[in-house]
Amino acid sequence: MTVESDELQHPSNDHTIWVFGSHVNDNELNQIQTMYELHETDIVHCKRTDTKRSRFIVHPHYVAFSLYYFTTPDIHIKPVRVDFILGEHFLLTLCSDHVLHIDAMVMRAKEEDILASGIELVLYYIVQGFIQSFAALVTQVIRNAEHVSDHLNQQTNLFLDIRETRHTAFTVLQLLAPQARIFNILGTDSFTYTSIQNKAYFIDLSDRTEELIDDLDTIRDNLLSNVEGYTSLQSNEMNRVMKILTVAATIFLPLNLIASIYGMNFKIPEYGWTYGYPYSLSLMAVVAGISILIIHRKGWF
Structure with a gap:
């Protein structure tokens, strides 16, 4: 079992390969496409930086999908997209930026030999960090919403605060909802690229994501109630x-x-x-x- 981070290897049935790349350029992507026999549209998607939608495409020998995370719990930070290509014996993690907690993940994979338990377990631990970044952001949004509610009678720029908070909640919802569906697919019995013993991990990710979605829905409803209450006070x-x-x-x-x-x-x-x-x-x-x-x-x- 190997973790490949500097040089590409051809996928084979003899060992499992995890390749990650941050700040990947076009030449490297073309090399990856040739070596792993990837569809051209997947590479084109990796080259694009303007897309803000999660995708999930099933190919004959791999699946390609995109996930997002936030670097810090700051509502002004833009989400970072990471493209994943999961095959039976390989996982490609590609990003135009530095991938969150990836260095620690490499050390953990080498020390604990996580790949021995299945390549999808590496995917789980990476995505787990993504969910933690969303949870931190949702916590910040909840605090902002509570601040608005507590100072409903004192806020002079209430509508500006509510609009900013609702916009953040809506942006996060747009990213979380499709990712929850992806985690659910990865955890279904019919999905062939995750082993039976590891499917529960992705069901857990799906449940945690749904909890964050419920929290954001509640926040948006409460903020709408705050608008109505503030309008009534006015x-x-x-x-x-x-x-x-x-x-x-x-x-x-x-x-x-x-x-x-x-x-x-x-x-x-x-x-x-x-x-x-x-x-x-x-x-x-x-x-x-x-x-x-x-x-x-x-x-x-």
């Missing part, structure tokens, strides 16, 4: 302001009427009266008091 605040303005307008409306009457350019009897000015002010005060009393009894404030 509406209540607006209603309170409008209520105050309406009460003030109701009180001052009759006062404006009185002031407009005494402000007309006509001869009014009160103009020649010594107490005319105090009378008009007292009239306004009485009318305002009556208006306030009526509004208070109606429960407007």
Whole structure:
């Protein structure tokens, strides 16, 4: 059993080969295609860096699929794609970037001779690290969502925070959902490229991925509820302001009427009266008091 990391070997039934490559260039990919008799479309896919979809294609002597992971639990970090080609006696791990925890995985494979238990077990341990990166990101998204919920009444940029968090949750869901289906396929009894004793590992990965998907669905629903709650609070605040303005307008409306009457350019009897000015002010005060009393009894404030 061998782990090949520097030089390519032809696949054979005598030993199991695991080849990994980070920052793989086009010439190396072409060499891999020739040596392992890979379909041209799989190599073209490996060369592309703009694809953001997991794929799973079954060929006569191997399967090709793509998985994603995040380097750090930071919602601004872009996902990294890793292409896997799994055959009966070989596993190719190809990536245009540095593969997460791959160095530690190489040492573990050499020391524990993991390949003796099946090439798919190497795949399991690699993907296990991917799931851990997703779990760390989901934990960060949960914290952000809880922060939004706890400060619902204080947030001035709530919609911006909710939009960013929901966008992150949606992006992770887009990556996790197809990967859960891939893990489920790898763990089915009809899949021939994983041994019976190792299928349970991929069912475990599928279950863990589904748990993360459920958590993200819950987060998105809670964030939507937060939006509705925040909108309700804003509406209540607006209603309170409008209520105050309406009460003030109701009180001052009759006062404006009185002031407009005494402000007309006509001869009014009160103009020649010594107490005319105090009378008009007292009239306004009485009318305002009556208006306030009526509004208070109606429960407007």
